[in-house]
Amino acid sequence: MAFDCSDHGQYKVLHLTGEVDLSNSSVVKKSLLKILEEGRSVIVDFSALTYIDSSGMATLVEGLNFANSRDLNLYIAGAVGAPLQVLELTRLNQVFNMVDAVEAVQE
Amino acid sequence: MANDSESPLIQVNGIDSFYGERHILKNVNLAIQPGEILVIMGSSGSGKSTLLKNILGLLKPATGQIEIKGLDICQASKHELTELRKSMGVAFQGGALLSSLSVGDNIKLPLRHHTNLDEKTISIMTRLKLEMMNLAGFEDLMPSELSGGMLKRAGLARAVIMDPKLLFFDEPSAGLDPVTSAELDELILKLREAMNMTIVVVTHELESAFKIADRITILFDGEIVITGTVEEIKSCQDERVVNLINRTPRDERIDAQQYLQRLTRENQ
Numbered sequence: 001m002a003f004d005c006s007d008h009g010q011y012k013v014l015h016l017t018g019e020v021d022l023s024n025s026s027v028v029k030k031s032l033l034k035i036l037e038e039g040r041s042v043i044v045d046f047s048a049l050t051y052i053d054s055s056g057m058a059t060l061v062e063g064l065n066f067a068n069s070r071d072l073n074l075y076i077a078g079a080v081g082a083p084l085q086v087l088e089l090t091r092l093n094q095v096f097n098m099v100d101a102v103e104a105v106q107e
Numbered sequence: 108m109a110n111d112s113e114s115p116l117i118q119v120n121g122i123d124s125f126y127g128e129r130h131i132l133k134n135v136n137l138a139i140q141p142g143e144i145l146v147i148m149g150s151s152g153s154g155k156s157t158l159l160k161n162i163l164g165l166l167k168p169a170t171g172q173i174e175i176k177g178l179d180i181c182q183a184s185k186h187e188l189t190e191l192r193k194s195m196g197v198a199f200q201g202g203a204l205l206s207s208l209s210v211g212d213n214i215k216l217p218l219r220h221h222t223n224l225d226e227k228t229i230s231i232m233t234r235l236k237l238e239m240m241n242l243a244g245f246e247d248l249m250p251s252e253l254s255g256g257m258l259k260r261a262g263l264a265r266a267v268i269m270d271p272k273l274l275f276f277d278e279p280s281a282g283l284d285p286v287t288s289a290e291l292d293e294l295i296l297k298l299r300e301a302m303n304m305t306i307v308v309v310t311h312e313l314e315s316a317f318k319i320a321d322r323i324t325i326l327f328d329g330e331i332v333i334t335g336t337v338e339e340i341k342s343c344q345d346e347r348v349v350n351l352i353n354r355t356p357r358d359e360r361i362d363a364q365q366y367l368q369r370l371t372r373e374n375q
Contacts, residue, residue: 022222022269029228051303053270055224058231085301090235 003028005035009107011073012040017048020056029059036066036074043102047078052086064096077102114177116141116273116305117162122171124157124329128372131157132168133329144299146316149326150351155309159277162307163197164188166175175273193221196266196274200281203262204250211237211246214265221269230303236264239294256283260291273305274298280312292318313352317341325351350363 001018012035020028035042044060046052060076068075075097079087087093099105115138124132131154139145149155162173164180173180178191195217204213211233218229237243240260250258259279266274279295280288292315298304310316316323317337324334328345333340340348349355 024226025228026224053302054232054235054268055222055228055270057235058228061231061235062227082303083302085297089297089301090239092235 001028005031008043008105010041010104011105011107013043013045013073013077013102015045015048016052019051020049020059021053022055025053025055025059027064028056032059032063033066036063036070036072039070039072041073041075042049042067043075043077043099043105045077045102046083047080047101049079049083050081052083054086054090057086057090057092060096061092069103073097073103075099077105085095110325115139115174116143116176117307118172118174119158119162120172120174122161122168122173124154124161124166124168126185128155129369131329132161135171135326135329135331137324137331137334139305139307140222141305142299142303143321144295144308144319146320146323147307147309147326148297148311148313148316148323150311153326154247154329155311155326156277157329159275159307159309162273163195164192190373193269194272196269196271198259198263198274198276198279199257200259200267200278204258204265206250208250209246209273210242210248210253210261213250213261214268217269226290232268236268237261241265241290256287263294267302270302272303274307276306279308280310280315288312288315295319313354327351 001016001020001024003014003016006013006015014032014035016028032042064074077099078101079098117139119135119137122132123130135158135270147155147158149366161168167181175191178192179188180188214233214236215229218224218232234246237246242257242260242264245253245257254282278294279291283291289313295306295308296319299306308319320337322334322336323340324333325348332345332347333343341352
């Protein structure tokens with residue numbers, strides 16, 4: 001798994017690449033919470049993500065809960081394939097704000 | 108779906124297994140591909156649960172070899188087996204939950220034992236799995252307060268809590284009403300798609316097997332009669348397979364001498 005950050009207007013974009021699982025979800029959690037603690041809304045870019053397990057999903061749920069408590073936004077962008085199926089299986093696609101691509105979120 | 112070009116995830120080579128003097132598995136050969144749903148079928152006493160126990164390393168075959176992810180589990184060290192088992196989930200027939208722990212604590216057990224995740228993450232993961240199994244809100248109940256179907260689903264929640272790449276499921280449909288049974292079949296298919304799981308299911312439920320299997324292995328008296336796709340099984344002319352599909356009671360010919368010996372042998 002690799003990840004990097006970029007800016008999209010008022011949003012910080014967290015690009016996830018490869019696989020998020022038990023071995024690295026705590027790193028994602030740290031980065032996600034750090035961005036939110038700085039008062040920035042986040043778009044988590046799933047477009048290059050090939051797999052995410054439930055520890056990764058739990059991390060995003062924690063992030064969303066934190067964002068809601070601070071009136072910040074958390075979007076998931078570009079989810080396809082297995083990650084999208086995980087979101088559907090856990091019905092979290094009905095909980096997160098899902099968009100097709102980062103560019104679909106108004107800056 | 109399974110990819111035939113990859114090497115098998117599980118390779119069973121010519122195993123024989125005994126309970127005492129009783130010859131249960133006879134020269135069983137089986138290869139399970141990554142991403143495949145393989146269903147092991149057979150009537151009661153055919154050896155399907157014994158085969159599962161051998162693959163899980165709970166029973167050691169008298170002869171033959173079993174490799175999982177390239178590891179010979181009959182020769183592996185305890186440490187190697189422990190590491191391998193972290194990537195495997197097993198849902199036993201009755202759920203096999205610890206009666207002294209709540210449902211939630213049962214499901215959390217592998218995460219607390221094998222990971223350094225914090226309790227908050229562990230709790231969310233547990234609740235996600237309970238939601239998937241339609242058990243939301245039952246986290247604080249004790250296993251004794253659950254019905255048979257709920258126990259089975261709680262057992263499955265624990266089996267998949269570490270998101271294993273390899274899932275074994277013993278008799279998922281047994282004792283469930285038809286609707287819950289069908290839901291569980293759907294869940295097995297979704298788990299494979301979403302989590303890239305390889306799934307081995309032991310069952311005697313034909314309808315369930317035909318719905319979920321990529322391939323079916325049929326055992327009869329400890330021997331593999333056929334391993335094939337659903338279509339191949341349905342068109343198989345072997346009398347034992349036809350009888351299983353048509354639910355014809357078997358007219359089993361016994362070896363009179365062996366039967367008499369079993370009845371009259373002295374306790375050792």
